[in-house]
Structure formats: C-alpha cells, structure tokens
Amino acid sequence: MVMDIRAESALVAEPLLEARALRFAAGGQTLIHGIDLGIEPGRRTIVMGANGSGKSLLLRLLHGLLPPSSGEVLWRGEAAGRAARRAQAMVFQRPVMLRRSVLANLTFALKVHGLAGRARTERAQEALEMARLTDLANHPARVLSGGEQQRLALARALVCEPELLFLDEPTSSLDPASTQMIEDLVNAAHARGVTIVMVTHDMGQARRMGDEVIFLHAGRVAERGPLDRVLGAPRSEAARAWVQGRLYTGDT
Amino acid sequence: MFRYPLLSLALGAVLALGTTGAQAQDEFIVVQSTTSTLNSGLFEHILPLFEEKTGIEVRVVAVGTGQAIRNAMNGDGDVLFVHARPAEEKFVAEGHGVARFDVMYNDFVIVGPPSDPAGVAGMTDVVAALSKIAEAEVPFASRGDDSGTHKAELRLWKEAGIDAQAASGGWYRETGSGMGATLNTGTSMGAYVLTDRATWIAFGNKGDYEIAVEGDPRMFNQYGIILVNPGKHPNVKAQAGQAFVDWVLSPEGQAAIAGYKVDGQQLFFPNAGG
Amino acid sequence: MFGFGDIMAAALGLILTWDRDLSEIVLLSLRVTLTAVAVACLIGLPLGAVVGAFRFRGRGTVTVLLNALMGLPPVVVGLFVYLMLSNAGPLGVLGLLYTPTAMIIAQTILVTPIVAALTKQVVEDLHGEYAEQFSSFGLSARARVSALLWDARYSLLTVALAGFGRAVAEVGAVLIVGGNINHVTRVMTTTIALETSKGNLELALALGLLLLGLAVIVNAAVMTLRASAVRAAYA
Numbered sequence: 209m210v211m212d213i214r215a216e217s218a219l220v221a222e223p224l225l226e227a228r229a230l231r232f233a234a235g236g237q238t239l240i241h242g243i244d245l246g247i248e249p250g251r252r253t254i255v256m257g258a259n260g261s262g263k264s265l266l267l268r269l270l271h272g273l274l275p276p277s278s279g280e281v282l283w284r285g286e287a288a289g290r291a292a293r294r295a296q297a298m299v300f301q302r303p304v305m306l307r308r309s310v311l312a313n314l315t316f317a318l319k320v321h322g323l324a325g326r327a328r329t330e331r332a333q334e335a336l337e338m339a340r341l342t343d344l345a346n347h348p349a350r351v352l353s354g355g356e357q358q359r360l361a362l363a364r365a366l367v368c369e370p371e372l373l374f375l376d377e378p379t380s381s382l383d384p385a386s387t388q389m390i391e392d393l394v395n396a397a398h399a400r401g402v403t404i405v406m407v408t409h410d411m412g413q414a415r416r417m418g419d420e421v422i423f424l425h426a427g428r429v430a431e432r433g434p435l436d437r438v439l440g441a442p443r444s445e446a447a448r449a450w451v452q453g454r455l456y457t458g459d460t
Numbered sequence: 461m462f463r464y465p466l467l468s469l470a471l472g473a474v475l476a477l478g479t480t481g482a483q484a485q486d487e488f489i490v491v492q493s494t495t496s497t498l499n500s501g502l503f504e505h506i507l508p509l510f511e512e513k514t515g516i517e518v519r520v521v522a523v524g525t526g527q528a529i530r531n532a533m534n535g536d537g538d539v540l541f542v543h544a545r546p547a548e549e550k551f552v553a554e555g556h557g558v559a560r561f562d563v564m565y566n567d568f569v570i571v572g573p574p575s576d577p578a579g580v581a582g583m584t585d586v587v588a589a590l591s592k593i594a595e596a597e598v599p600f601a602s603r604g605d606d607s608g609t610h611k612a613e614l615r616l617w618k619e620a621g622i623d624a625q626a627a628s629g630g631w632y633r634e635t636g637s638g639m640g641a642t643l644n645t646g647t648s649m650g651a652y653v654l655t656d657r658a659t660w661i662a663f664g665n666k667g668d669y670e671i672a673v674e675g676d677p678r679m680f681n682q683y684g685i686i687l688v689n690p691g692k693h694p695n696v697k698a699q700a701g702q703a704f705v706d707w708v709l710s711p712e713g714q715a716a717i718a719g720y721k722v723d724g725q726q727l728f729f730p731n732a733g734g
Numbered sequence: 735m736f737g738f739g740d741i742m743a744a745a746l747g748l749i750l751t752w753d754r755d756l757s758e759i760v761l762l763s764l765r766v767t768l769t770a771v772a773v774a775c776l777i778g779l780p781l782g783a784v785v786g787a788f789r790f791r792g793r794g795t796v797t798v799l800l801n802a803l804m805g806l807p808p809v810v811v812g813l814f815v816y817l818m819l820s821n822a823g824p825l826g827v828l829g830l831l832y833t834p835t836a837m838i839i840a841q842t843i844l845v846t847p848i849v850a851a852l853t854k855q856v857v858e859d860l861h862g863e864y865a866e867q868f869s870s871f872g873l874s875a876r877a878r879v880s881a882l883l884w885d886a887r888y889s890l891l892t893v894a895l896a897g898f899g900r901a902v903a904e905v906g907a908v909l910i911v912g913g914n915i916n917h918v919t920r921v922m923t924t925t926i927a928l929e930t931s932k933g934n935l936e937l938a939l940a941l942g943l944l945l946l947g948l949a950v951i952v953n954a955a956v957m958t959l960r961a962s963a964v965r966a967a968y969a
Contacts, residue, residue, distance in 0.1 A: 242889035268866075271870060272869070273866050273870060290917045292871070293869065293870065293871075293872040294871075295871035296870075297870065298866075298870045300866065300867070304863060304864060304866070306864075306881075306885055307885040307886075308885065316881070317871060320871045320872065320873055320877065436887045481743075490832055490913075495931060498928075499928075499931060499932050504916075519832060519913070519915040519918050520915060520916070521832060521913035521914070521915060521918075522914065531820075533822075534820040534821055534822035534823070535820070535822055535826070536820050536822075536831055539923075582969030637931075638931045639931070640930065640931025640932050640933055641930065641931050643933060644931075644933060644935070646929065662932065663932065663933040664932055664933040664934040664935070664937075665933030665934070665935050666933070693821060695821050695826070695829070715902050
C-alpha cells in the first residue's frame, strides 16, 4: 500500500515545499511520526483526518510556526526560515484580528513586507474591494462579524501575494453564505497561481476545492492521492472508516 | 516602527527640565539646617532681606541636626546652621567646616497636658521636673532622632541621673521623627514633650497643652553657623556662603533675627560675637 | 476636635485664595511626576514588552526582580539616589542634588519597575493571542514588540496611571533628594509633610484633598479616553 501512495502521488514538478522525516513530540508523546511529503506548485491539497490526527499541527510545522522535533522542511529545496514564511501565508480557524481598523490590519501586513506608504494604501484598498469590505475600511476589525473577520483575515493573507496559502478549517464556524465567499476568494487566488494547502472536515468543501487529499491518521499519512479517488474508493482502513462515517481506532 | 520623534521629544523635555531647575537663579547657596528653624518661620522672615540685599538665593534643606551634619560632611551644602554645639565643634575639628560662630539662642520648654499628672507645672528646675516625671512614670515623648533637641534632652536626663532609655516603649516613648511630628504624637497621647520654644509658639496643633517647665538656664539652646570648608569640598560656593555667614552675624542680620515675632513673642535671641 | 467641616473649609479656602506659591507647588508636583512617568514608560514599556513576549534565559529572574522592585520603599530609593548625586558620590559633579531633576530621577527609579512589570502582564496576554499570526507574518523581534505595545496601548494607559499614582503620592524619595526647598523643590507631598510637622493639620489635609482631586482629574481623563477606545473595540 505504501508503494501505491508513492506511485500515485509521484511529483511531476519540483516540489515548492517539502517535508522530510518530519517528527513532532510534546509532553512525552509523539504527535507527528516522521512524515515525508512534497507540495507541488499550483496544486490545491486538502488535508483531512479525524480530530487529533495532527492536521493543524502538520500545517504549523510546514509553515514554520513550530520547530519540528526532528526532520526538516524545505522551501524551494532549501531549509525553510523566515523568508519562506514571508512567501507563504496562513489563515487560522479563528481569525486573529489586530486591535486596529480593517484597513490598518491590511496595511500592517504590507508594511511588514516592506511596501512604501502610498503603495500600501492602494494595495490595501484593492484587497478590501476584492473581499467586499470597502464600506467597513475604517471600522475596528474586532467589531466585524465572524464571516467578515475571516474574509479580512483571508484578504490580509492574500494582499502580500503569497506563493503558498495555508488554510486551517477557515469556514468551520461560518454560515453557508460566508463560506461561499471564502471559497470564491480562495479559488480566485488559486486561479492567479497561488498554491493551496487546506485543512477541512467538510467533504463537500473538499470536493469543491481540492485537487488531491492527504489523509492523516494518528500523526501519520494514511493515504494520499487524487481527491475523487481517495474520497470515492479509499484504500486505507482509516480513510474508508472516515468516508463511511465510522469511528476508526486501529493502526494505519 | 519605533516612534523616534516621540522618544527624542521626551528625552529633550527631560534634559530641558533638568537644566531649568538648576539655572532658574544665577547664584544660590544651599543651607543645611534643622526642622525647628524652618518650622518656626524664622527663615521666611530673614531670608528675603538677605536675598534682596545681595541677590543670592538661599535654599534651605531642613532635616534633623544629625542628618544636616551628615549631608554637609558629604559636601551637599554651603553653610551649616544647626544647634548641637559639640557635634558642630567636631565637624569643624575634622576639617569639614571653616569656623563656628554663635548666632542666637532660644530655649527649650517642657509642655504637658493641663491635668499635669506628674505635678511639674510651674517648676523652673528642669532636672527635678524630669525626676518627677520618671518617678510618676507618666508618658514622655522623645524625638529619638539624634537631632539637636534630642541630644539636649538626653543631656538633661543624664544630669537627672535617670536612664530613660530603659523605659523605652513603656512611659518613655521615642517617636523617631521631627519636632512637629513628635508634638503631634505627644499631645495626642497625653505625654510631656521637650520642645524648643520657637517651634512650640508657631505650632498649630497645641490642643489644650500648656508650657509646664521653663526658665532653667540649662535649657538654653545655642545655634551656630559654619561655612562648609571649600578646601575639603571644592564645590562649596565659598564667597556666597561667606556672605551669608557674615550677614547673619552682622548687626543687620542680628536685628532681623530679633525682629521675628509670633503672637508678639520674640522667638530667637541674637548673641553673635558674645 | 477636628471636624470634617473644618478640613473642607480649609480646602475650599485654599482653592478660593489660590496664590502663586500654591500654583508653583502644584505645577512642580505635576512636572516632576509626569516627567518621571514619561521616562519610566520609555524604559519600562519596551522592557516589559520584551520580557512578556519572548522566552529567554533568565526571564524568570527578571520577572521576579521586577515584581520585587515594585515594592521598593521610596525612602530607600531616595537614599540611593542621594548617595549617587551627593557631592561625595560618583555623580556629584553633575550638581543635580536638591533640584527637580534629582526628584525626577528618584521617581523614575520608583515607577519604572511598576510600568515594566504591569506591561509584561498585559503584553504576555496579548502575545498569547497574536503569537502565531506574528510568526506567520515573519515579523522581526523588534517589529513584534512595537506592534504589541501599539495594540495594547489602551491597556497600557492603565499601567501608566498606576505609575502616576505611585509617583504623585510619594514623599520619602523626593524629600531626601529634593530637600523640600521653598520655591525650588517643594511639591505637594513634601508640603503636606511640612505642614503636618508644623501642626497645621487642617491645612495639611486640605492639601491632601487637593492632591486627591488632581489624581482624580488625571485618572478620569485617562479613563475617559480608554472607555471611548473600549467602545470602539480597540482595547
């Protein structure tokens, strides 16, 4: 089965991001067990798995928010550091809003990326328009609704034109209309060439947004392959149980 | 991201504040003196006369005699104006001061509650009065702060042959603070207090207290003035300091001291050159 | 013996007969305290933010030290600054003893640990919320500190107020290094101490009420500012 996964997900291009023997342990427990994987440029990868399987943790390790216990993450073939993180962006399940206006949340991100004052405001205005937040530009970000906040977080992630966007269950607490808007924004970004890595529990969303699926179970990759195949005919017990809505506690 | 303009503005403000304090007046001297002199209001009466005449501003730091002498020994003052003769003479002998001159005297009195529990009211023999207080074990509030007044009080107990310190915490209570604070404390606990007359007359919180013992020559309180030795402390403003010493000892300064009255009573008796 | 009425009358009298000497004392109090708080903030805010936002060796020690220094008796600080600035001390040549600058220095030493320790608390909480987002931005350490301070600005106003409260009410330090010299270093608290020692208790208390009033005005102004910020969800 291991051979299958390897063959199926064989890369056709140099990976943008690569994990090698990535392992993470905390409190005497190993939470990620030596994961190897590559993310190809331009792909939309969906990370799925049960609660506690290590999805969010994997995303944080790949983005460099946490240092791995062992193994390494490579960005364009080189050890990933702050420069890699700046070429990427991440949207969290619960958006982190700075205690500033909507516009200032965007200009802050641009300032970090070294944009001059004038260009900052222009780019931020464009991003606001795209996220349909122009009317709220001068409102404090923290009075926005949950959907608006997540749109702002996404706009803030995209305004610096990242090459790779991580999304950690970005719509799990949003209503269908807000979810729709987020999905449209992500797909538009993908159309502009942004590589997407997204964690979701929502099978429908995975189908609408994914090219391929990485299925995690207990800190290991249980299965990886094209989305339709993994969700249609899962080969691992863990993925099969998940698709059928069963509880699975066995090994991968 | 750091707001440098704000930082430099604030630092600039601090520097500006620092200099205004020091340069407000062209010339000034610092006089280390005692709380009793300041509290009596004497300085407010005589200093403007000197300042008007010479243009030298006099800044008075009023602390206990012990602290005043200590500060002057550090060179933190140009003139020492206190009332503890042996300590003053030691100060000069050790080279910290140029010379000591008598300026004026006032006297100490013992004040007490009108009920007079020790029966000392009207006495003129201070040693006998203290003996009666000790015998009756009536509360007595002492400065206990190594000040000139405290030293004078200890000397009187010694003359009476009483170890008052042994009763400390009992009827003998050491406040460890200035004259005014000791009077505030003493009057509210019905204790006898030895105080200089000047502070007592100017004191605003007498309550129903009255002078019980006065008039004993042993209770005279001599003030001295000393220019801090510029040879030992180069920062001392010798000229301006000497000008102040000279003026205080001059007929004009002496007359100013004699002219200070509260409620029609003269508080200090000039005796320079005597 | 002392009626509340007497004290109120004395306080009212002070305000009605407001003279130059009183303005001088009140203004010097404000000048010394506000400058000391400003300098303490310049030092304490970044220091507290660094300790609050970063893990480093000795962080626990620094925290304990800051918390302990918060309880420093003003008299001890006064003595320390006196020994430094005394003509017999290492900084005697500056000639700062018995000047408002000496008082500012003493109060700055008194207030900085308070500002730093409270800032650390505020920033630590905020950083808990921001840390991942800031890492994701790829923020430098310095940009992190200034962004945290900026976003915590309204909470930090309360921190500055705590420092102001300690400084404006303090008498032990300014008495020793300022010397309570009339027209030069006499501030409200040293005047209160002086009037108390003169036995003018009503006047002393009236001055105390005035000081309280001053503190109330400053606090009310800052809290109004903060309240409007809270309403706008910036705090």
